[in-house]
Amino acid sequence: MAGTEKKNSTKCQIINYIINQKATSKVELSRNLNLSMPTILSNVNELLASGIAVEMGEYESTGGRKAKMISINPAYRYAVGIRITAKHVGFVLVNLKAEIKKYERIRLEFSTEASYYSHMRDELERFLIDVENQDRILGIGISVPGIIKPGDRMLIKSHALQVENYSLSFLEQAFSLPVYFENDANAAMMAEDLDRYKNALYLSLNNTLGGAFCIDGKLIPGENQKAGEFGHMILVPGGKKCYCGKLGCADAYCSASALTDETYQTLEQFMARLEEKEAGAEEIWQEYLKNLAILISNLRMAYDMDIILGGDVGGVLTEYMIPLGQRVLSYNGFDRDISYLKNCSYEKEASAVGAAKHFLYEYVKECCS
Numbered sequence: 522m523a524g525t526e527k528k529n530s531t532k533c534q535i536i537n538y539i540i541n542q543k544a545t546s547k548v549e550l551s552r553n554l555n556l557s558m559p560t561i562l563s564n565v566n567e568l569l570a571s572g573i574a575v576e577m578g579e580y581e582s583t584g585g586r587k588a589k590m591i592s593i594n595p596a597y598r599y600a601v602g603i604r605i606t607a608k609h610v611g612f613v614l615v616n617l618k619a620e621i622k623k624y625e626r627i628r629l630e631f632s633t634e635a636s637y638y639s640h641m642r643d644e645l646e647r648f649l650i651d652v653e654n655q656d657r658i659l660g661i662g663i664s665v666p667g668i669i670k671p672g673d674r675m676l677i678k679s680h681a682l683q684v685e686n687y688s689l690s691f692l693e694q695a696f697s698l699p700v701y702f703e704n705d706a707n708a709a710m711m712a713e714d715l716d717r718y719k720n721a722l723y724l725s726l727n728n729t730l731g732g733a734f735c736i737d738g739k740l741i742p743g744e745n746q747k748a749g750e751f752g753h754m755i756l757v758p759g760g761k762k763c764y765c766g767k768l769g770c771a772d773a774y775c776s777a778s779a780l781t782d783e784t785y786q787t788l789e790q791f792m793a794r795l796e797e798k799e800a801g802a803e804e805i806w807q808e809y810l811k812n813l814a815i816l817i818s819n820l821r822m823a824y825d826m827d828i829i830l831g832g833d834v835g836g837v838l839t840e841y842m843i844p845l846g847q848r849v850l851s852y853n854g855f856d857r858d859i860s861y862l863k864n865c866s867y868e869k870e871a872s873a874v875g876a877a878k879h880f881l882y883e884y885v886k887e888c889c890s
Contacts, residue, residue, distance in 0.1 A: 531556065531564065532567075532888070533889040535568070536573070536574075536593075537716070538553065539568075539591060540885070541716065543592070544578075546589060547588070547591070571888075572594055573594055574591055576589045577590050593617055593618055596657070598884055600658065600662060600877035601613070601614055601645070602661075602662045602663075602870065602874050603645070603661060603662070603663045603876070604872050605664065606727070609626055610626070610627055610629045610644065612627075613874055617884075627644060631682050633684065638691060638695035639695060641695065642695040659698075660701060661696055661700050662703065662873070662875070662876025663689075663701070663702050663876055664705040664876045665679065665705060666682060666704075667679025667680070668745075668746045670746060671703075674693060676688075676689055681728075681729050689702050699880070701876060703875065704733070704746070705872040706723060706733045707740055707742070708872040709725050709731075709733065709831050710734070710735060710875065712865075712872070713865070718827055719735070722734040722824050722829065723749075723828075724829065724832070725835075725871075726776060726832035726833065728777050729776050730776040731750065731751070751816070751820065752770060755767070755771075756769055756770065756775070760773065760774070776834075779812075780809060814852055817845075817849050817862070828861060828863065829863045830862065842859075846858075
């Protein structure tokens with residue numbers, strides 16, 4: 522590795538380590554990254570001088586001089602994330618540590634009309650109106666349900682939005698900041714710490730069911746950008762009709778929509794009735810857990826990696842991991858526990874956060890060059 526390239530790689534290591542810690546010290550950086558103290562001092566001093574890192578106090582003394590606590594400056598840069606669904610739009614503002622500083626979800630039905638783009642632009646301006654230092658916003662990451670051809674800004678197909686071969690450039694032109702588009706499930710996977718989950722699968726349990734997976738910390742899109750479309754795997758042959766037109770898709774049984782109907786119009790209403798131990802809600806929930814357990818068991822056998830439960834349902838599953846795990850084990854004769862089942866890091870708007878993180882990643886890479 523050439524000298525400049527090695528120096529940039531080292532700097533990236535240090536920045537990413539600091540970002541993923543609440544606080545650290547020069548000694549800890551040297552020890553955990555296996556880098557010499559002169560290398561740490563040179564890089565950390567450069568980061569402190571630029572303002573991207575800050576000193577935030579001192580550790581308790583262990584006998585010698587107190588070590589300075591070093592952290593990333595979260596307000597140094599921001600990014601916006603937007604999640605588009607058929608009937609809603611979610612906005613998030615995240616800082617350099619990918620912490621959500623502001624969140625809002627509005628009802629806005631998707632349309633290919635110009636009025637849809639201008640309405641979204643106006644809503645974003647309203648969302649950001651009280652945000653200081655807007656010049657620190659790097660860009661806007663937008664998650665979309667469907668198959669995206671990234672280089673062409675083309676939405677190849679979206680059952681959820683009912684469009685095919687739709688150019689996203691029209692939407693991009695509505696904003697003055699740089700825009701990045703990503704499939705919603707891929708974006709939700711990106712919201713997770715890919716240093717922690719080097720090999721993992723993300724199951725996105727929203728009103729539609731999607732998924733993504735990474736190997737060695739890299740998303741695998743597939744040859745035709747269709748990898749991770751777990752919602753359209755057949756779970757019950759000849760079963761319920763899916764919105765895609767097929768019968769028995771996993772989406773019809775394991776998406777959030779499987780829990781809502783005329784009685785329970787929203788997931789929040791359903792969960793409230795479930796907590797009240799309403800018999801109808803309890804029956805639906807047990808059937809849902811059974812189907813989800815079958816899907817999880819199949820995915821575990823196929824991929825043999827951690828499975829992150831995300832999306833709107835993933836956000837409420839924390840309290841139900843034991844009964845879900847028991848069902849999973851009853852279908853899987855190879856695993857003795859369910860330690861591979863993980864709860865998502867972001868209960869709301871994970872895909873918006875992941876899309877926004879694209880700009881944070883790119884900015885860190887730029888800082889390292």
